[in-house]
Amino acid sequence: MAETGSHDAPETTHADTKIPTLLMQGVPLLKVSAKKVKTVMFYLDADQxxxxxxxxxxxxxxVENIKEIRAGPDARNYREQFKIGSDAEGRWLTLVYTVEGKYKTLHVVALTKDVMDMWLSTLTQLYDVRQxxxxxxxxPETRELIWEKSYWRHADNDVDQKINFSDVERMCKLLNIRSPRDxxxxxxxxxxxxxxxxxxxxxxxRFVKLLKARPEIEKLYHDTRGHCEFDLSxxxxxxxxxxxxxxxIAELEKIFKKYAQPMAATKEAKGDHARQVPVILPPANVQHESTSGSISQALKASASVGASLSPQSHLVLTHSPDPIPSTSSSSDRVTACLSSSSSSSGKNLSTPLIFTLDAFSTFLFSADxxxxxxxxxxxxxxxTRPLPDYFISSSHNTYLIGSQLIGASxxxxxxxxxxxxxxxxELDIYDGDTEPCVYHGKTLTTKVSVREICEAIAKYAFISSPYPIIISAEIHCGLPQQEKLAEIMKEVFGDTLIQAPLGDNFDFQCLPSPEDLKGKVMLKAKNLYVSPTQQMQSKDVTVDAESSTTETTSASDTEALKRLESEVKYEIKQEVSDLKSEFKKVGKIVDRVRRRPSVSASTIPITPARSSSSGGEKSVEKPKxxxxxALVGLLVYTVGVKCRGINKKEHYKPEHLFSLxxxxxxxxxxxxxHDIIKHNRTHLVxxxxxxxxxxxxxxxPHRFWASGAQLVAINWQTTDLGYMINHAMFQRNGRCGYVLKPKALRDNDKSLLAIRTKHVIDVTIISAQQLPCLRDERGRDIIENSFIDPFVEVSVHVPEWTHSPFLPENPPVYSPGTSGSAVTPSSGRTVTYKTxxxxxxxxxPTWEQTLSVPFDCVGDMMDLVFxxxxxxxxxxExxxxxxxxxxxxGSLQQGYRHLPLHDSQLSQYLFSTLFVHTSIRTLS
Structure with a gap:
């Protein structure tokens, strides 16, 4: 069997991808599960x-359902979990993937190191291309070729590399095409x-290009250019x-030149525009970003374009309420600018550039x-703004991958x-056998070591974003393992762990920025020394300091004591002020009671005094x-405190953070x-x-974002509407996990929040392309009796900044498409219509239906409307x-766009798109 994994294993170019023949024909691997380890044949089909x-x-x-590939040391925790020896580490592979919305894992061990290297390198290249x-x-070039090769394999069941008409009919059935046979x-x-x-x-x-004809784009192309050439103007x-x-103009000209072609090269086909079949393929001069690896290079090989066929009769496109203006009048307005731009760029205009139908189709489908x-x-x-000015992508019960009651940690x-x-x-930390562990208290969830979690955080923290991580810890363990927790965090995170203010500035008046804290890890936990539920006098601090297991006072402990002293003084001052206020209230109540003649002294309730000495009624005091x-020393910019209310009487230091x-x-x-919005301008919540x-x-989550709250935690293991909205929000700003809050939530200008506007978004659902097939519970396409009857629901989700859904006062203004119908709102702030x-x-499928959905907005915060x-x-059913x-x-580009469609886990489908036109009207 050792010879099987030799580096001399032959390779075959299959589906324009170099795949080792060995992997295509099947390789025996040890499949590892909780029940057993057994030898199973595995196959890799790159085309499919x-x-x-x-x-x-x-x-x-x-492959597109794979979430992560882990091999060797990266999957060590799984190997140890299954009690597999360390000699298998170099041959171990774990795939984390999804099926029907559920996360699953596959664990295999190759029989030789060479076989594992072959699997890992090939699979990683395929994975990278699809990601x-x-x-x-x-x-689009790569995407198109992958699609063609995938369905070529579906159609061609023989070795002769040819398909007949029966094969084509079978493939069309798989593609949900029920076209007339003729x-x-x-x-x-x-x-x-x-x-x-x-x-x-x-x-x-060539057949695929005919099959993918887009008459709706051809109609738009001719309507847009009118009777003139589709030039830059x-x-x-x-x-x-x-x-x-x-x-x-310069930026638009750059995009235009990226797709346009010289008029001379298209003159021969000029008179045949009406008969040209639109094909979504890039023109020869379009440059794409390169992808490393032979697979990507092979996939980007272009195929020749064959003869065309007259498309079906034109479809009538239902435009939005604002029709496309004629090009002749608009061209006059930009001619001067274009002439100036062209002359300044020094381009030779002797051969003008134009958009062909193919070029226009390619542009509409492109990232531009x-x-x-x-x-x-x-x-x-x-x-560079202070932390409270950002929404921060946050998770709740991060350690769970199932329910809160019986899920696995x-x-x-x-x-x-x-x-x-x-x-x-988030970490919920409890005492473990030797070191603290994490699990959901008072439930049947399993436990996991804090050290393992910290090591995973340290490894993966800054792969997707360079900006700071906040570890929100609920600490339920005793003093010895608190000491151990601090030791583990210092050991694992090292210099990335914030242990003192930047520049030793202990008297900071505002929190630092994400840029200041790049690559840093911050611990957030409740500081019991400043918590109102467990106020500590200065003598208590001394006792706790003496009971610490630390023999010497380190520099970090000295810094912690400095901050602690400041915190205690501040809290005592606040507490004295609160006590004075409470004494005044009690005095007034006693005076009122005494003045009542009908009330005797015996009717006034008296609370017996607590006594710790013998005699009288004793009260049981809770252990402090x-x-x-050492743990307090790690609380710098994120010090957990109890919320004592949000009003003028309560004052919180910049680093005080409470959870609600x-x-x-x-x-x-x-x-x-308005009070919490004001508080959230300077503090994290x-x-x-x-x-x-x-x-x-x-x-x-957008309800709480609308109050300015930054850390709105989501159960990431559940992909419901809340998760979907959170995912959409943090696709912004380069997916770095930090999004700048709207101006109305950052500035002290109250007039911004007083701005209330009414809008209607007009959405024309034009068509969809290659919708996903129905699949069984194993993720396999259902071929028989699986034709789809699709419709589209469009919904607008608005924060609850008003008490009732917005309905325009003038009914004629609000006019949903004649063939669209309303759907019962799922909440007071959700309005939904369907085709x-x-x-x-x-x-x-083609709908060409316009749905007009009303919504209101406060403070121009379109970023919070989804x-x-x-x-x-x-x-x-x-x-x-x-x-x-x-x-x-706030991130929606209006006009004609192709929407990338996603599955229930929000992973994008490779080939499925929705072609729409959107426009937003402001009514008041």
């Missing part, structure tokens, strides 16, 4: 993008250039009027026309969250909880929303889901989503 193995239920993992494609709609046969014959009744791969590519007009672009304003990996917000939750740029994670000074349950937060927001959410469901159903078409699209199948997309209106 899947790993399969022999199993009664049919083992299958789609790149699942970040928007870029790289029409399909005509396209087949048009692609069969040799006329021999078979298609090779080149012919198949037409493009600028389209971008200004329809796409609502704010780019300057993305629906989402923010681009991946582009951090463009000002990151594991480092997995931390790894998943951190790799998605979560910047605040102690806190390690959603119930308490709702109460405060209802009573004094954390809000977490109610403990009654036993299934780890989520609230809708009609398209029968038996999941490949290229627009959600859900494609559903009419044949499913529960109306579960086939695909979805959610975006904050």
């Amino acid at each position: 993008g899947r790993i399969t193995w022999e199993s009664k239920k049919g083992g299958l993992i789609c 790149e494609l699942m970040n928007g709609l870029g790289n 029409d399909l046969l005509a396209r087949f014959k048009a692609a069969d250039t040799r006329g021999d009744g078979y298609l090779d791969f080149s012919d198949f590519q 037409v493009f600028v007009t389209f971008m200004r009027d329809s796409q609502k672009s704010n780019l300057n 026309n993305a629906v989402f304003f923010d681009q991946p990996n582009l951090i463009w917000h000002d990151m 594991t480092v997995e939750g931390y790894i998943r969250a951190l790799l998605q740029s979560c910047r605040s994670v 909880v102690k806190m390690s000074l 349950s959603e119930k308490t937060a709702n109460k405060i927001i209802k009573q004094s929303v 954390r809000i977490y889901p109610s403990g009654t959410r036993l299934n780890s469901s989520n609230y809708e 009609s159903v398209v029968k038996n078409n999941g490949f290229n 627009l959600k699209f859900e494609v559903k199948h009419d044949g499913v 529960r109306n579960d989503s086939l695909a979805l997309y959610c975006v904050p209106l």
